[in-house]
Amino acid sequence: MTAELPGDIAPGSWHPNRDRARQVQTAVKVVCGTFAAVSILTTLGIVATLIFETIEFLQAVSLWQFLTDTKWTPLFASKQFGIFVLVSATVTISVISVLVALPLGLLAAICLSEYATPRVRRILKPVLEILAGIPTVVYGYFALLTVTPVLKTFIPELGRFNALSASLVLGIMITPMVASLSEDAISAVPRSLKDGAYALGSTKHETILSVVLPAALSGIVASLILAVSRAIGETMIVTLAAGANPTLGFNPLVPVMTMTAFIVQVSLGDAAVGTLEYKTIFAVGMTLFIMTLTLNGFSFWFVCRFREKYE
Structure with a gap:
């Protein structure tokens, strides 16, 4: 027979270190998932802002004018948006x-x-x-x-x-x-x-x-x-x-x-x-x-x- 060392964990037995490892692993997953979600939501927020504001702009300026004008003078009295x-x-x-x-x-x-x-x-x-x-x-x-x-x-x-x-x-x-x-x-x-x-x-x-x-x-x-x-x-x-x-x-x-x-x-x-x-x-x-x-x-x-x- 082989003597069991004090630090050995028998298969299927409960040990407090195992629960602690699971808790740490869960905490790491939550933290990493939170940061990933923040980056994704930030990107979606930026894109959504650009889309909604651009739609409002195109309601005042036609897409054809935006793409075909040969001058860009939105800050002048005679406004063109090329x-x-x-x-x-x-x-x-x-x-x-x-x-x-x-x-x-x-x-x-x-x-x-x-x-x-x-x-x-x-x-x-x-x-x-x-x-x-x-x-x-x-x-x-x-x-x-x-x-x-x-x-x-x-x-x-x-x-x-x-x-x-x-x-x-x-x-x-x-x-x-x-x-x-x-x-x-x-x-x-x-x-x-x-x-x-x-x-x-x-x-x-x-x-x-x-x-x-x-x-x-x-x-x-x-x-x-x-x-x-x-x-x-x-x-x-x-x-x-x-x-x-x-x-x-x-x-x-x-x-x-x-x-x-x-x-x-x-x-x-x-x-x-x-x-x-x-x-x-x-x-x-x-x-x-x-x-x-x-x-x-x-x-x-x-x-x-x-x-x-x-x-």
Whole structure:
């Protein structure tokens, strides 16, 4: 016979620690469920507010006018509500910023994951991520007071407020997001794939281009789309550096007004609560929400469609 130790619990027997563990587990479930419910209800509340206020706005302004007007002047005596004036500025700045962040972030991710030694990686990655911790208002003044004067030496017709300097600085700001997420995706590629490529005679850069990047494509695209969503929703950089002139078109050399910059302008108190001008905030916010939701939906589909699974 085997002696039963004092701490042993016979199967089927009651022990106070078992009830205590159940109580702790139940408490944890309740706390986690409560926080999850709060986040869900908050999201639903935001969406419901946008929907109801946008419906009220569209009862005063037709959807056709909202989509086809070529000017955006809701705060002027002659009111026009062409949302594509703001959308074109937002898209212009976002595209240019992504064209800056994609090569910088992807090359940084490849360097950190494939070329840098562990010691260099421990130094470079925190330095790179410092860029993500700088307040956006600092980036905005940097674009306005430093980048724009430098660009004017090469482009004399560039205005003091312009989309180009805001786009370049915004691209620098979202570079750490692209680099960090892409580096995680590249590092997740199994070592066996790389070893197989080396065994077939591939060089390091051939292995990266032909094996590593295709295997990590879904993660890289997801990081890029998240960066685009971040660029679309950026406020302070575009408010300070891009100006407040609602101009239709995709010319980055002139002052423009993005959707977030307009929301800031109206939120300063120029429009009374409940007026049509005030409700334009929610119409613009709903448009912004639809754009980012579409991007996130595409990101989810792309990751599910092209994600590589390895044993």
